[in-house]
Amino acid sequence: MRILIAEDDYVSRTFLYKFLSNYGECDVTVDGIEALEVFIMSLDEGQHYDLICLDIMMPEVDGVNVLKTIRVLEDERKIPADKKSKVIMTTALNATEKVKNAFEIGAEGYAVKPIDIDKFVEVLRKLELIEQ
Numbered sequence: 001m002r003i004l005i006a007e008d009d010y011v012s013r014t015f016l017y018k019f020l021s022n023y024g025e026c027d028v029t030v031d032g033i034e035a036l037e038v039f040i041m042s043l044d045e046g047q048h049y050d051l052i053c054l055d056i057m058m059p060e061v062d063g064v065n066v067l068k069t070i071r072v073l074e075d076e077r078k079i080p081a082d083k084k085s086k087v088i089m090t091t092a093l094n095a096t097e098k099v100k101n102a103f104e105i106g107a108e109g110y111a112v113k114p115i116d117i118d119k120f121v122e123v124l125r126k127l128e129l130i131e132q
Contacts, residue, residue, distance in 0.1 A: 001050040001129060002042070003027070006035035006066060007090065008058045012113055016053055016090075019117065023130055024050065032061025036069055039085075043077060049085045051129055054107075056091040056098050063089055064102050071106045086127045090115065 001024030007013040008030050020026050027049075029035040035054065042049055052070065054063035061069075067087055074084045089102045092113040099110050109123040124130045 001025070002047060004029065004035065004038060004042070004049045004052045004085075006030075006032065006053065006058060006063065007055045009055070009092075009113075012055070012090065012092075012115070015115065019115075019120070020051075020053070023124070031059045032063065032066045034060075035066050036061065039070055040073065043073060048079070048083065051124075051127075052085045052087045053111075054087060054089050056089050056102070057093060064098055064105065067102055067105050067107055086129060088120075088123060088127075 003020050003024050003026045005013060005016045005026055006029045007016060013028055017026050017028055027038055029038050054066055056063040070085065087107045088109040088111055089099060089107045090111050090113055091099065108127050111120050111123065125132055
């Protein structure tokens, strides 16, 4: 599995990297601009991400706007629905409206920081990214 982690907080970024490295190859970015650059590069190389973890609150471009752009790029490139990246939003805030908005745009899951490993694994299983 190919995984992109977009997280500006060092502790959260390191935790997600160490945890998700057990399930696949991880690339890490620190803001929304860098996440979009890496995502576009992956599309250009034909190496799409199976999972993208986006922090809702990031500098430059927030996670919701990154998600919007990702979905537009996937549509422009006519990527079939079953091949689109699964997106899990992460947030330390009580950002109910932003999370709801992210689901409307195309997020498949969310995780509240600090991340509960058991709940995160449950989301990965639900999205069929790892086996039951």
